[in-house]
Amino acid sequence: MADIIDGKAFAAGLREEVREGVTAFAAKAGRAPGLAVVLVGEDPASAVYVRSKHKACVTAGMESFEHHLPAETSEADLLALIGQLNADPAVDGILVQLPLPKHIDETKVIEAIDPDKDVDGFTTASAGRLATGQDGFVACTPLGCLMLLKDRLGDLSGKSAVIVGRSNIVGKPMAMLLLKESCTVTIAHSRTQDLAHVIGGADIVVAAVGRPEMVKGAWLKPGATVIDVGINRVPAAEEGKTKLVGDVAFDEAMEVAAAVTPVPGGVGPMTIACLLHNTLAAAKRREGIA
Ligand SMILES: NC(=O)C1=CN([C@@H]2O[C@H](COP(=O)(O)OP(=O)(O)OC[C@H]3O[C@@H](n4cnc5c(N)ncnc54)[C@H](OP(=O)(O)O)[C@@H]3O)[C@@H](O)[C@H]2O)C=CC1
Ligand SMILES: Nc1nc(=O)c2c([nH]1)NC[C@@H]1CN(c3ccc(C(=O)N[C@@H](CCC(=O)O)C(=O)O)cc3)C=[N+]21
Numbered sequence: 206m207a208d209i210i211d212g213k214a215f216a217a218g219l220r221e222e223v224r225e226g227v228t229a230f231a232a233k234a235g236r237a238p239g240l241a242v243v244l245v246g247e248d249p250a251s252a253v254y255v256r257s258k259h260k261a262c263v264t265a266g267m268e269s270f271e272h273h274l275p276a277e278t279s280e281a282d283l284l285a286l287i288g289q290l291n292a293d294p295a296v297d298g299i300l301v302q303l304p305l306p307k308h309i310d311e312t313k314v315i316e317a318i319d320p321d322k323d324v325d326g327f328t329t330a331s332a333g334r335l336a337t338g339q340d341g342f343v344a345c346t347p348l349g350c351l352m353l354l355k356d357r358l359g360d361l362s363g364k365s366a367v368i369v370g371r372s373n374i375v376g377k378p379m380a381m382l383l384l385k386e387s388c389t390v391t392i393a394h395s396r397t398q399d400l401a402h403v404i405g406g407a408d409i410v411v412a413a414v415g416r417p418e419m420v421k422g423a424w425l426k427p428g429a430t431v432i433d434v435g436i437n438r439v440p441a442a443e444e445g446k447t448k449l450v451g452d453v454a455f456d457e458a459m460e461v462a463a464a465v466t467p468v469p470g471g472v473g474p475m476t477i478a479c480l481l482h483n484t485l486a487a488a489k490r491r492e493g494i495a
């Protein structure tokens with residue numbers, strides 16, 4: 206039986222560390238770090254995430270500036286708000302909750318964020334810095350996955366890692382991070398042939414697909430470490446209820462792997478803790494505090 210990697214507990218520790226860092230920052234800077242979260246529209250899942258980000262911010266002693274705009278907000282108005290937040294000295298980090306309504310160009314909006322306030326790590330500048338080994342913000346979800354992997358495995362050098370999924374917000378930055386740690390990295394996606402075989406060679410599997418339980422236990426190399434990024438809401442056994450499952454068939458994986466992250470309670474809580482971590486780092490950088 207594999208170990209369950211307790212992302213929730215690790216995230217709680219990281220949040221406590223950030224809280225202490227916030228106290229030290231406030232003593233020097235005379236103000237708290239500030240995170241602005243922009244939500245456009247009424248997507249219920251997004252509203253839940255934004256609420257938990259707000260709560261986490263306040264608990265960590267940070268300022269949280271919430272901007273909830275109606276679904277029909279124009280791209281120009283959203284860009285104007287980003288401009289204001291870029292110029293606001295009380296705002297250290299800016300997060301625009303994705304997805305945005307269809308009439309708004311997501312790329313254009315993300316690119317408008319000052320890279321020094323890009324705590325999500327989504328701008329081209331941040332992605333480029335990560336890819337070229339320069340200092341910058343790393344996207345919260347892959348950063349959280351890396352922390353869990355290093356905590357579990359220590360040195361990752363020479364390990365073979367397969368990432369399933371190549372999105373700009375999870376798969377690609379995850380690949381860059383693992384490459385930086387000297388893993389031998391393979392990125393699989395919807396055109397990958399014989400995914401089972403590809404996964405079978407991996408010491409580390411990161412699943413970021415968005416398909417419930419698609420990675421089967423039988424595909425895994427015995428003793429592998431499995432990080433499940435997927436958040437999929439599916440019907441539960443009880444009539445009318447739903448539950449969250451990952452992209453990995455958890456019970457099967459537990460029979461083969463050495464360690465597996467659960468959903469919920471794995472990567473999800475790490476994403477929010479890393480957002481706080483990045484926001485504190487942004488505030489320190491802006492104030493010139495080491
Ligand atoms: N825990 C957290 O904090 C977070 C969780 N998530 C979750 O992670 C998952 C992935 O998110 P995201 O990266 O944004 O998703 P995207 O939809 O942007 O990307 C999914 C990727 O999976 C690939 N894919 C789709 N079907 C298959 C298949 N059958 N075999 C192999 N690869 C496949 C796609 O390939 P192709 O490129 O060829 O289309 C694509 O690269 C989702 O469940 C999302 O909810 C996301 C962000 C944060
Ligand atoms: N600009 C932007 N940045 C993001 O980081 C971002 C985004 N947009 N859009 C949506 C995705 C998704 N995401 C999650 C964060 C936390 C959990 C999380 O905490 N999940 C809990 C469960 C929560 C529940 O029960 O619903 C867990 O896995 O234990 C999940 C998913 C951040 N995202």
